Amino acid sequence: MNEEEPPESPVPGTEPVVEEEEEEEDENDLEQSAETKSSGAENTPEAAPAQEPLALLDRFNTNENLSPDPMQENLDEDNEDSKANSGEPPIDWFEPLEDDDDANSVGKNDPEEESLAGESERSESVAGSEKAFRKIYQLQVPRRKRSHPDEGWIEWPMLGEGWKRKEVVRRSGSSIGQKDVYYLSPRGDRVRSRVELISVLEGILDLSHFEYKTGKFYDGEAQPIRVRNRTKRKVRERSSSESSWMERGEGADTPDSYHRSTPNLTPKNPHFNQTGYSSHNAMMTANHGSRSEDPGDEDKIRLPLPTSSSKPLPLPSINGEIGSEDSTLVCAKCGISFTGTWYDKQRKRPCCPSCWAASKTKEHPMIRFRKWIPCGQCVGCHNTVNCGQCANCKHGLQSPESRKRICRKRKCICPIRKGPGSGGLKQPRPYNDIPETFDDSMSFQSEVTDSQHPSLKSSDTENFSVNVDVDDEDEMSTDDDDDWHKKRKRRSCGECKACLCRKDCGTCDFCIDKPKFGGSNKKRQKCRLRQCQRQAMRHLLPFQMGQGDYGPDGQVLPGRPRPHYTYSRKSNFKKNKGPQSALDLTDNEDDDSNFQAMNWSSEPAAGSKHSYELNVRNHQSSMQQLNHLDYGQQNGLTDRVPNLSNHNSELGHLSGWDAEKSHTGRDGQMHVDEEDEQDEEEEEELPMITQIFSLADNPAASGVDIENQLMKLLQSLRSSVLPILWYAIIVEGPQLQLIQCSKQSNMTDTMVLIDPGFCYQVTVQKQPLLPTHPLYDKYPGRLSSVTEVVNLLLGLDKYVVCQGLHPREPLSSKDPLIVERASTCDFLVKRKVSICTNCRALQGL
DNA sequence: GCCAACGTTGGC
DNA sequence: GCCAACGTTGGC
Numbered sequence: 001m002n003e004e005e006p007p008e009s010p011v012p013g014t015e016p017v018v019e020e021e022e023e024e025e026d027e028n029d030l031e032q033s034a035e036t037k038s039s040g041a042e043n044t045p046e047a048a049p050a051q052e053p054l055a056l057l058d059r060f061n062t063n064e065n066l067s068p069d070p071m072q073e074n075l076d077e078d079n080e081d082s083k084a085n086s087g088e089p090p091i092d093w094f095e096p097l098e099d100d101d102d103a104n105s106v107g108k109n110d111p112e113e114e115s116l117a118g119e120s121e122r123s124e125s126v127a128g129s130e131k132a133f134r135k136i137y138q139l140q141v142p143r144r145k146r147s148h149p150d151e152g153w154i155e156w157p158m159l160g161e162g163w164k165r166k167e168v169v170r171r172s173g174s175s176i177g178q179k180d181v182y183y184l185s186p187r188g189d190r191v192r193s194r195v196e197l198i199s200v201l202e203g204i205l206d207l208s209h210f211e212y213k214t215g216k217f218y219d220g221e222a223q224p225i226r227v228r229n230r231t232k233r234k235v236r237e238r239s240s241s242e243s244s245w246m247e248r249g250e251g252a253d254t255p256d257s258y259h260r261s262t263p264n265l266t267p268k269n270p271h272f273n274q275t276g277y278s279s280h281n282a283m284m285t286a287n288h289g290s291r292s293e294d295p296g297d298e299d300k301i302r303l304p305l306p307t308s309s310s311k312p313l314p315l316p317s318i319n320g321e322i323g324s325e326d327s328t329l330v331c332a333k334c335g336i337s338f339t340g341t342w343y344d345k346q347r348k349r350p351c352c353p354s355c356w357a358a359s360k361t362k363e364h365p366m367i368r369f370r371k372w373i374p375c376g377q378c379v380g381c382h383n384t385v386n387c388g389q390c391a392n393c394k395h396g397l398q399s400p401e402s403r404k405r406i407c408r409k410r411k412c413i414c415p416i417r418k419g420p421g422s423g424g425l426k427q428p429r430p431y432n433d434i435p436e437t438f439d440d441s442m443s444f445q446s447e448v449t450d451s452q453h454p455s456l457k458s459s460d461t462e463n464f465s466v467n468v469d470v471d472d473e474d475e476m477s478t479d480d481d482d483d484w485h486k487k488r489k490r491r492s493c494g495e496c497k498a499c500l501c502r503k504d505c506g507t508c509d510f511c512i513d514k515p516k517f518g519g520s521n522k523k524r525q526k527c528r529l530r531q532c533q534r535q536a537m538r539h540l541l542p543f544q545m546g547q548g549d550y551g552p553d554g555q556v557l558p559g560r561p562r563p564h565y566t567y568s569r570k571s572n573f574k575k576n577k578g579p580q581s582a583l584d585l586t587d588n589e590d591d592d593s594n595f596q597a598m599n600w601s602s603e604p605a606a607g608s609k610h611s612y613e614l615n616v617r618n619h620q621s622s623m624q625q626l627n628h629l630d631y632g633q634q635n636g637l638t639d640r641v642p643n644l645s646n647h648n649s650e651l652g653h654l655s656g657w658d659a660e661k662s663h664t665g666r667d668g669q670m671h672v673d674e675e676d677e678q679d680e681e682e683e684e685e686l687p688m689i690t691q692i693f694s695l696a697d698n699p700a701a702s703g704v705d706i707e708n709q710l711m712k713l714l715q716s717l718r719s720s721v722l723p724i725l726w727y728a729i730i731v732e733g734p735q736l737q738l739i740q741c742s743k744q745s746n747m748t749d750t751m752v753l754i755d756p757g758f759c760y761q762v763t764v765q766k767q768p769l770l771p772t773h774p775l776y777d778k779y780p781g782r783l784s785s786v787t788e789v790v791n792l793l794l795g796l797d798k799y800v801v802c803q804g805l806h807p808r809e810p811l812s813s814k815d816p817l818i819v820e821r822a823s824t825c826d827f828l829v830k831r832k833v834s835i836c837t838n839c840r841a842l843q844g845l
Numbered sequence: 846g847c848c849a850a851c852g853t854t855g856g857c
Numbered sequence: 858g859c860c861a862a863c864g865t866t867g868g869c
């Protein structure tokens with residue numbers, strides 16, 4: 001964090017020199033210099049992108065005085081790589097993109113910030129060294145920089161006038177370092193793949209001899225692609241990410257190639273230890289003897305020291321110090337002693353090279369971290385035959401070459417497990433059917449229950465290796481790499497039926513946007529019906545479109561609230577909340593465990609009067625929406641209902657984090673200001689939210705016992721499993737209203753209204769059933785318990801809505817369908833009966 | 846290599 | 858504050 005940077009840091013004064021080197025190196029750039037030069041744009045903003053992403057990076061990293069890299073000579077063929085090897089503090093490999101304290105302290109040297117900035121950096125390299133320098137030394141930079149869409153494109157006349165090309169290096173993740181090539185047509189079509197390119201240029205240009213990656217045509221046989229000598233490249237691991245590209249052998253021209261060699265920056269120069277990080281190094285060296293590895297090991301993967309926010313391990317690789325000195329360690333896997341600085345994937349436990357290598361083999365990806373051994377006794381373990389029906393079986397059938405997934409019916413279902421949110425292994429539940437399409441069997445409530453009851457938590461979709469991964473994360477991860485992976489996957493629980501659903505509905509706005517449905521691929525979101533019921537972003541859920549964070553009665557709706565990315569907005573939010581908060585905003589969404597607790601809590605919230613008012617408005621607004629699902633939405637899947645933006649605005653400051661901040665009482669009553677002042681500091685760690693609703697606090701309804709009774713029933717219903725997509729709310733009256741949220745349900749137009757005396761009425765399309773309806777005979781006259789309510793709802797599921805009278809004359813498809821009914825229509829008829837006797841009789845007349 | 850879709854951002 | 862847009866990355 002200190003601006004006074006230790007000597008190993010790039011010195012501003014050296015920058016111009018380095019920049020010159022960069023230009024020179026750019027000319028040598030093997031893959032792009034020719035194009036760059038041919039475009040004659042070295043000094044133009046468009047020229048910069050032509051440079052390798054490393055170019056700018058190298059500018060600041062090249063400091064041979066400080067870092068004589070012995071491996072550099074092995075890489076000298078590749079300017080980039082050799083440069084990359086020089087003097088770069090490989091801190092970034094150990095410090096996650098998510099900033100933390102330590103990262104802050106070293107962030108100024110973070111090469112990833114540079115290299116991974118990709119095209120944006122390249123353009124900035126032209127913008128001026130000062131700017132670039134500022135970026136380098138920026139202490140609290142956004143963890144990811146979004147490249148400007150217009151940046152990084154270079155003219156690519158090979159495809160015709162006006163065509164442009166851009167290379168983008170993946171900046172994180174397991175495929176970090178992988179380079180993607182994009183083309184931009186004169187019309188602005190962004191081409192992401194060869195297929196797309198062929199499509200765009202169909203009939204215009206024959207691309208049969210075009211190599212997409214390099215952007216060049218070749219004659220006859222494919223032009224030999226320059227393969228840089230990487231055999232002697234020393235690599236190290238950056239968690240799982242790095243391994244993937246190591247396996248692929250990719251990343252050669254990327255910042256990764258640079259990073260890979262950083263561990264080998266040999267720190268033979270004692271100067272390296274004389275840094276601001278000397279304490280770290282001191283710690284490290286104290287535990288590590290001098291390296292005794294066989295030089296041959298240089299070709300092996302040399303792992304960095306672990307980083308862990310929870311352990312006082314030294315920061316590795318400060319200015320190449322990583323791995324400079326080895327120690328005798330005991331492998332956490334096999335127990336053998338070995339010499340070196342080899343650590344496991346999470347860089348937290350010593351891991352001998354053998355175990356490390358074994359853990360990297362695709363053949364046994366789960367061996368290493370598997371903690372849960374099938375019990376061998378449960379039903380799942382006793383099953384020896386794949387069901388052929390579950391998603392995992394189907395997956396295997398569809399992609400036999402892909403990772404093997406154990407049949408869900410063969411999964412061990414022993415009851416010992418970790419709870420949700422702990423990341424522990426989750427158990428499969430009895431599984432009878434995997435819906436190929438979304439159906440009404442989805443139930444928010446039931447999912448809630450799953451989440452609330454760890455013992456019931458299931459993981460139908462968790463394939464075996466996924467489970468292991470999860471376990472792995474749980475076991476050792478405070479690691480930010482793991483966090484990152486979690487983040488990447490956190491929109492999907494993998495268990496709910498939406499997650500299991502494999503088919504796109506093809507009708508929602510997200511589907512329509514998909515190229516396969518003829519869309520323009522602008523939204524790029526998963527089908528709304530396939531959005532995870534638990535963890536999807538709320539605004540992506542089918543029934544949350546345009547809604548705020550709260551449901552009709554103020555309950556927090558399913559799904560994650562929108563994240564509030566403030567770091568790019570220069571917000572002062574959280575500015576006083578500790579060193580990590582300022583940079584960790586993207587992670588503020590909390591852990592999944594917290595998230596679930598937040599989302600599915602049925603506790604009423606404490607809150608201020610202000611929030612109460614909002615809730616009232618929200619309540620009304622949402623009620624209108626729910627009552628008008630028919631309007632403007634088809635199956636709840638089309639475009640947003642107008643006027644919802646106001647609703648959102650009203651709720652805006654209670655959404656997202658703010659919502660999470662609402663502290664909640666546990667007694668079902670609103671605590672005005674009682675905990676409001678329980679500071680925002682604490683709130684951040686206690687994202688316990690909840691429904692914000694209490695009629696008792698409503699001045700218009702306070703003090704009425706019967707209402708309280710109704711509220712109690714509501715609370716009970718909230719904490720219970722209701723049949724598929726039935727939802728309990730309180731409406732004016734007051735009445736407890738049970739509505740069917742799914743438009744695909746037969747009961748979509750059906751409501752159950754319970755008055756304060758627990759007498760109830762069933763309505764269909766807002767028309768009450770006749771008191772003589774047989775339904776009423778089957779159930780108690782009063783619904784005063786959850787059981788009675790659930791029984792009724794289950795009973796309703798056996799009915800369908802009477803189709804009424806068929807039009808006597810065929811209508812054109814454009815005409816609205818007007819259903820005629822007998823005045824005595826039963827509305828609800830048994831499933832096998834499509835038309836009630838009264839309507840049928842009327843039709844017969 | 847390609848596609849799906851997650852996460853982020855800039856514009857409004 | 859919202860959200861369309863899209864850069865980016867994981868999975869197959």
